[in-house]
Amino acid sequence: MRKNSSEPNFVDTAVNVRYAETDQMGIVYYANYLVWFEVGRVAWCRAHGFHYRDLEAEHGRMMVVAEASCRYKAPARYEDDILIRTAVGSATDKVIRFLYEVRNQRTGQLLASGESTHVVTDRDLRPARLPASIRKLFHP
Amino acid sequence: MRKNSSEPNFVDTAVNVRYAETDQMGIVYYANYLVWFEVGRVAWCRAHGFHYRDLEAEHGRMMVVAEASCRYKAPARYEDDILIRTAVGSATDKVIRFLYEVRNQRTGQLLASGESTHVVTDRDLRPARLPASIRKLFHP
Amino acid sequence: MRKNSSEPNFVDTAVNVRYAETDQMGIVYYANYLVWFEVGRVAWCRAHGFHYRDLEAEHGRMMVVAEASCRYKAPARYEDDILIRTAVGSATDKVIRFLYEVRNQRTGQLLASGESTHVVTDRDLRPARLPASIRKLFHP
Amino acid sequence: MRKNSSEPNFVDTAVNVRYAETDQMGIVYYANYLVWFEVGRVAWCRAHGFHYRDLEAEHGRMMVVAEASCRYKAPARYEDDILIRTAVGSATDKVIRFLYEVRNQRTGQLLASGESTHVVTDRDLRPARLPASIRKLFHP
Numbered sequence: 275m276r277k278n279s280s281e282p283n284f285v286d287t288a289v290n291v292r293y294a295e296t297d298q299m300g301i302v303y304y305a306n307y308l309v310w311f312e313v314g315r316v317a318w319c320r321a322h323g324f325h326y327r328d329l330e331a332e333h334g335r336m337m338v339v340a341e342a343s344c345r346y347k348a349p350a351r352y353e354d355d356i357l358i359r360t361a362v363g364s365a366t367d368k369v370i371r372f373l374y375e376v377r378n379q380r381t382g383q384l385l386a387s388g389e390s391t392h393v394v395t396d397r398d399l400r401p402a403r404l405p406a407s408i409r410k411l412f413h414p
Numbered sequence: 415m416r417k418n419s420s421e422p423n424f425v426d427t428a429v430n431v432r433y434a435e436t437d438q439m440g441i442v443y444y445a446n447y448l449v450w451f452e453v454g455r456v457a458w459c460r461a462h463g464f465h466y467r468d469l470e471a472e473h474g475r476m477m478v479v480a481e482a483s484c485r486y487k488a489p490a491r492y493e494d495d496i497l498i499r500t501a502v503g504s505a506t507d508k509v510i511r512f513l514y515e516v517r518n519q520r521t522g523q524l525l526a527s528g529e530s531t532h533v534v535t536d537r538d539l540r541p542a543r544l545p546a547s548i549r550k551l552f553h554p
Numbered sequence: 555m556r557k558n559s560s561e562p563n564f565v566d567t568a569v570n571v572r573y574a575e576t577d578q579m580g581i582v583y584y585a586n587y588l589v590w591f592e593v594g595r596v597a598w599c600r601a602h603g604f605h606y607r608d609l610e611a612e613h614g615r616m617m618v619v620a621e622a623s624c625r626y627k628a629p630a631r632y633e634d635d636i637l638i639r640t641a642v643g644s645a646t647d648k649v650i651r652f653l654y655e656v657r658n659q660r661t662g663q664l665l666a667s668g669e670s671t672h673v674v675t676d677r678d679l680r681p682a683r684l685p686a687s688i689r690k691l692f693h694p
Numbered sequence: 695m696r697k698n699s700s701e702p703n704f705v706d707t708a709v710n711v712r713y714a715e716t717d718q719m720g721i722v723y724y725a726n727y728l729v730w731f732e733v734g735r736v737a738w739c740r741a742h743g744f745h746y747r748d749l750e751a752e753h754g755r756m757m758v759v760a761e762a763s764c765r766y767k768a769p770a771r772y773e774d775d776i777l778i779r780t781a782v783g784s785a786t787d788k789v790i791r792f793l794y795e796v797r798n799q800r801t802g803q804l805l806a807s808g809e810s811t812h813v814v815t816d817r818d819l820r821p822a823r824l825p826a827s828i829r830k831l832f833h834p
Contacts, residue, residue: 290736293746294583294729298576298632301539304479304530305448305574309714312445316710316773326713327773339444343483349539352578353736353747390444399441399489430596433606434589434725436718438772443714449574456570456633466573467633492718493596493607578750581819584759584810585732588725619724623763629819670724679721679769 287317301349314360427457441489454500567597594640707737721769734780
């Protein structure tokens, strides 16, 4: 995981395509990109100094997905090294929008792009606000 | 699986939420809605007289996803009976767009809505056209 | 879901193979049989008059898996209708062992067999006992 | 990924628990350990000088799972760093048996152990033999 200095908003992390993630077309099944987006969000949080796990466990706050979308440009294949790039597109203390790029790590080819919108809730899934200590991390 | 006569475009099918589909929030993980959309597409094809499997095996045609999105309205929970409603929003012999509604089968509550766009390809993932016998099924 | 009268211990339920469940070998990925076993356990519980969901929600008891195994005899393929047969091999109020058969529903061919052992715990994953009302259902 | 010099047969690789891999018990869903075993096999192959991908693509050989089992000792939780240790228990040119340990990387605690048996097949899933160049890698 590293920050790309030319595009300061993006945090990069990598995964290697698992056999379980392919389908009989011989390419990665489309729903798995949303799993990779989540891997990207975790990397973004860590790069900004907190664990998403602690947001839930210590602060009782969850980021419940309200919307997600993905545009698929080129297939990912088994054992490919995949670069997941994650940025925050916009953030209030109630709603956060993440942006994603999925690239082939070796060639740099863009495989997919997407976004997801999350609402902050308490443990009972009622609307809530981010704790101030976390909120400021979304506005550096 | 049945057709709803008042909205002739929608084909309905049902799934029961699996434990594997939940996450530690106690609700269905967001990527799994895209798996349910695929269950809906299979049901749509069957209701219109063909098996998606045969499209691949007999006609050498695949419907590769180009775009997918989902708006999450309310959570689905373990063992809930889920209604997946699928319609074709638009179709040419090269590009097909499906629409989805995901509802709680007992209460009728809308849990999510979404859409996906697919391009027709041959087995090598190159753009192709639907066979005429299949194509007409998308334009009743 | 129905009970097979000639083998009273088995409860049958069916699934249709999802595209998401296949891998690039063109067959169902091996871990997904354990998901099907869980579908079988849910069916077994329902056929015996309770919902596994309620065991957790109302009684605060969970059946945590201690061991699982599967022997794969023949591949399952996309859109195959699959019969999952589930029986209780042994049960105390602390440990329950399920047995499974996975068959092609059309041909009857045995695709896989397996078993899983579960220990009863409370919500904090500490060893516990089944409530008496549930326990007796495992010993008809 | 590194080799542990004191136990030369084991190859180690690490994963971080994904939200998608948890279930509503708040722990990793049991079928996902078999996905991790596969991640371990890939790591084992790489550490021994070949890619499993090439075995399929270049040699037309697949390692089809015949049996898999897992004993679950302690739960893995979201964002835990997990060590997957993989060794070959036995190997002929037709049948290969892998052994696995799953540990919490930070504490070293054993979370699960397991094994899987694979038969070598050609692309049509008929029994076959490993190419000699690959076979020798299983007998160092």
